[in-house]
Amino acid sequence: GENVEQHPSTLSVQEGDSAVIKCTYSDSASNYFPWYKQELGKRPQLIIDIRSNVGEKKDQRIAVTLNKTAKHFSLHITETQPEDSAVYFCAATPYGQNFVFGPGTRLSVLP
């Protein structure tokens, strides 16, 4: 089955700097890759997703890149702000199967 690894497990950046979180997956049949943000004590919420027929997607300060050959995808956050502090989860979804989540990255944006 699908296995998703995520790095780093914790990340601290200065406000205004960029943050990058990387995920790798094992199943070449995966074709949907969402990213979720979970603030402390709250529910995970989708922030951006990418499908296998696209290499990059951007939404304001957030971007995701996908390399299907290497089986990895990354979340990029530019101009980080304190409200970006949260746990971020990546997921990979083989067609017709369930989401497989990575273990999460705790991002801290320092003022």
Add this chain to the structure above:
Amino acid sequence: DGGITQSPKYLFRKEGQNVTLSCEQNLNHDAMYWYRQDPGQGLRLIYYSQIVNDFQKGDIAEGYSVSREKKESFPLTVTSAQKNPTAFYLCASSSTGGMNTEAFFGQGTRLTVV
């Protein structure tokens, strides 16, 4: 508020008791999921259901049971067989069983064994 509601928000259980966590969605989604989240950990799949009257075990189903009698509802029972039930439980739904669609999460139930 996302259309998926979990209750209660906090739940306390005595050892040896069964408890049921409620999950209701009004998004007309076919698929529903239960995840367990321990402190500092990721999301582990307990059970999932892709259609009414059908459900499948996830990675950590032992000590848990579910039912899916209605499309809108997917309650989770934590039985006395679950040896370490204290955790944060998240319910989610998606429109077509994980096939390239966003999962919407409930606000979670924090279960504590006392």
